[in-house]
Amino acid sequence: MMDKQPFRCALVSDFNLQNFAGYVTNDPEFPAIQPIRAPFGQPAATLIDRDLPCWQNTPDAAVIWTQPQAVVPAFKALLNYEQVALQKVLQQVDEYCALLVNMSARVKFAVVPSWVLPSYRSVFGVIDMQTEIGLTNTLMRMNLRLAENLEKAANIYVLNTQRWIAQAGVQAFSPKLWYLGKIPFGNEVFKAAVRDIKAALRGMLGYARKLIIVDLDDTLWGGIVGDAGWENLVLGGHHHIGEAYVDFQQALKSMQNRGILLAIVSKNEERIALEAIKKHPEMILKLEDFAGWRINWQDKVQNIIDLMTELNLGPQAAVFIDDSPIERARVKESLPEVLVPDWPEDPLFYPATLLSLQCFEMPSLSREDLTRTTMYLSENKRRELKKTVSSLEEWLARLCIRVQVEELHPANLPRATQLLNKTNQMNLSTRRMSEAELMVWAEQDPHRLWTMRVSDKFGDAGLTGIISLEIQDRSAQIVDFILSCRVLGRKIEETMLATAIHHALLLGIETVYAQYTPTAKNKPCLDFFKSLAPRFQQQGDCFVRDRKLPFPVPEHIEIDPAL
Amino acid sequence: MHAKITQMLFSVIDELNQLRPPDEYLTKDLETPITGDSGRLDSAGLINLIALTEQKAAAELGRPLLLTDDRTLSQVNQVFRTLGTLADYIHLRLNEKK
Numbered sequence A: 001m002m003d004k005q006p007f008r009c010a011l012v013s014d015f016n017l018q019n020f021a022g023y024v025t026n027d028p029e030f031p032a033i034q035p036i037r038a039p040f041g042q043p044a045a046t047l048i049d050r051d052l053p054c055w056q057n058t059p060d061a062a063v064i065w066t067q068p069q070a071v072v073p074a075f076k077a078l079l080n081y082e083q084v085a086l087q088k089v090l091q092q093v094d095e096y097c098a099l100l101v102n103m104s105a106r107v108k109f110a111v112v113p114s115w116v117l118p119s120y121r122s123v124f125g126v127i128d129m130q131t132e133i134g135l136t137n138t139l140m141r142m143n144l145r146l147a148e149n150l151e152k153a154a155n156i157y158v159l160n161t162q163r164w165i166a167q168a169g170v171q172a173f174s175p176k177l178w179y180l181g182k183i184p185f186g187n188e189v190f191k192a193a194v195r196d197i198k199a200a201l202r203g204m205l206g207y208a209r210k211l212i213i214v215d216l217d218d219t220l221w222g223g224i225v226g227d228a229g230w231e232n233l234v235l236g237g238h239h240h241i242g243e244a245y246v247d248f249q250q251a252l253k254s255m256q257n258r259g260i261l262l263a264i265v266s267k268n269e270e271r272i273a274l275e276a277i278k279k280h281p282e283m284i285l286k287l288e289d290f291a292g293w294r295i296n297w298q299d300k301v302q303n304i305i306d307l308m309t310e311l312n313l314g315p316q317a318a319v320f321i322d323d324s325p326i327e328r329a330r331v332k333e334s335l336p337e338v339l340v341p342d343w344p345e346d347p348l349f350y351p352a353t354l355l356s357l358q359c360f361e362m363p364s365l366s367r368e369d370l371t372r373t374t375m376y377l378s379e380n381k382r383r384e385l386k387k388t389v390s391s392l393e394e395w396l397a398r399l400c401i402r403v404q405v406e407e408l409h410p411a412n413l414p415r416a417t418q419l420l421n422k423t424n425q426m427n428l429s430t431r432r433m434s435e436a437e438l439m440v441w442a443e444q445d446p447h448r449l450w451t452m453r454v455s456d457k458f459g460d461a462g463l464t465g466i467i468s469l470e471i472q473d474r475s476a477q478i479v480d481f482i483l484s485c486r487v488l489g490r491k492i493e494e495t496m497l498a499t500a501i502h503h504a505l506l507l508g509i510e511t512v513y514a515q516y517t518p519t520a521k522n523k524p525c526l527d528f529f530k531s532l533a534p535r536f537q538q539q540g541d542c543f544v545r546d547r548k549l550p551f552p553v554p555e556h557i558e559i560d561p562a563l
Numbered sequence B: 001m002h003a004k005i006t007q008m009l010f011s012v013i014d015e016l017n018q019l020r021p022p023d024e025y026l027t028k029d030l031e032t033p034i035t036g037d038s039g040r041l042d043s044a045g046l047i048n049l050i051a052l053t054e055q056k057a058a059a060e061l062g063r064p065l066l067l068t069d070d071r072t073l074s075q076v077n078q079v080f081r082t083l084g085t086l087a088d089y090i091h092l093r094l095n096e097k098k
Helices: A018-026 A043-048 A073-079 A086-106 A135-151 A161-171 A175-181 A187-204 A240-257 A270-279 A300-311 A325-334 A347-355 A372-388 A392-399 A413-422 A435-443 A492-506 A523-531 B002-017 B043-061 B083-097
Strands: A007-013 A033-037 A061-065 A109-113 A156-159 A211-214 A261-267 A290-296 A318-321 A401-407 A447-456 A459-471 A475-483 A511-515 A536-539 A542-545 A557-560
Touching: A007 A018, A007 A043, A018 A033, A018 A187, A018 B043, A043 A086, A061 A086, A061 A187, A073 A086, A073 A135, A086 A109, A086 A135, A086 A156, A109 A187, A135 A156, A156 A187, A161 A187, A175 B043, A211 A240, A211 A300, A240 A261, A240 A347, A261 A300, A261 A372, A270 A290, A290 A300, A290 A372, A300 A318, A300 A325, A372 A392, A372 A459, A401 A492, A413 A435, A413 A447, A413 A459, A413 A475, A435 A447, A447 A475, A447 A492, A459 A492, A475 A492, A492 A511, A492 A557, A523 A536, B002 B043, B002 B083, B043 B083
Parallel strands: A007 A033, A007 A061, A061 A109, A109 A156, A211 A261, A211 A318, A261 A290, A401 A557, A475 A511
Antiparallel strands: A401 A447, A447 A459, A459 A475, A511 A542, A536 A542
């Protein structure tokens, strides 16, 4: 499912990153990384000089990991307890950030670990948090400035080094490795960094998981609801295990608030289980928090497949949590793309185990992410409506679909990039780009790109479509034709084409064609273009518009702005 | 004690191998050459070996061990010739401290 090509990653630092390079090369988790080492100990010069070998052939990513005193000279003076104005320190942070932003055009993604001080440095601890005096106070402000400055760059991500230090414990800093090899950190720090950086890269590449499927008995609550009754479940109360189940539900709820869908697959009587969810006073999760469920006595693997079909998600989007090792093993074996984490026997560790999973990293958080569950619940209502009408046309007409067309701009760029990188099925060319690359491409003269925001009477599906054109001499090529599977089959596809054709005609271009690039997953796109005959004629993998036939916006769709 | 030192060194090798390409893994054998003509470690590898050995001696044997003093570094090629010579040297140093 994942690209086997190693991810080429430039490593830039003022210290020796050889151990980090070793761990990152050998780590078996996706993506495989091939480190490219930059000149040792010259981070600023390396960031400036675009002609250095490390920047050739466009590395996929860069890790820029520095000690604060190496790139902010004023902080070096502060380490000697010289008097330096905070303003001067922050100004130098700004200058360093400008170098990073300048460098970021050379890579798809850049990762910048935040700055830390050795934890053994505890001298003058009482005044360490005082403004303009304490080193820790100043360093916190520097990190804040670093993060704020780099937020503006679409492809630079600041990661929290302090987490790695905490995980490494007393071995986090190694004076021995520093004096012998100019390696400031113990190896546990590098191992933790590899885990976080790879998780971040997976997110940037669109491999974040979107759905958590949970079991009920002894997973969401303690006890067997069918035997004990909902009144006797272990959930909340003055009981350490009951509190842990509540915290686990709270952790799931917090994930849902960040756009992760929740679903249930449980062997139970549906009526009894739903009654427990509705009636138990300490349930944090309500029925409306779940995008779907399969509560019955069928095989869980089949239930998961059915649920994923209903939610229009692939198995690579799902995480399955179940207290039963037998059920976990069965799902793991039958659906290897579903992530099935090892689950602790002790419920007291459930919340921490969930919150330590590194598979939900998202490079940005869009409006669509935050309202995902609502969108799926709206989808259920659409499905219900479909059952009551006699034809597809009637269903579409009663949905009152509205499509808002916008060009690419900074506000819709993160979501458009997310859609570009995550969509597999209705995707003509399946090209993957960073935010910066997409913006640069869209701004180039021969290119036009429109985003489609789709809503209907049941709700707003958000930015779910992209179509782009490359204007050539007397023709226009459809480069991107991307539609989220959540709005497939509602003639948004035709609306997108009508939009692009309309704009091509305004430029005096009548010949519009689409070159289909096959992948393992985008056959639905091929089928759609085949279905357009005779308005589009197939020539191999190319579909050319018959200029004599009109291509209007479908009748039931209101488009804004009108064409 | 010698067996404990050997086990401790083998756990150091496990750690070191995480930093190396699979085709350059060090074998957990007292005859494994470390430095010299047939040595398997470069200077960065030797630094890691020293730091990890000191760390694990404290953690696993409960004894402080110093391998960067003049005495050790003046005979670095002998001490670090093989895993076995290193084990012998550690045994010697720890017994001296008793």
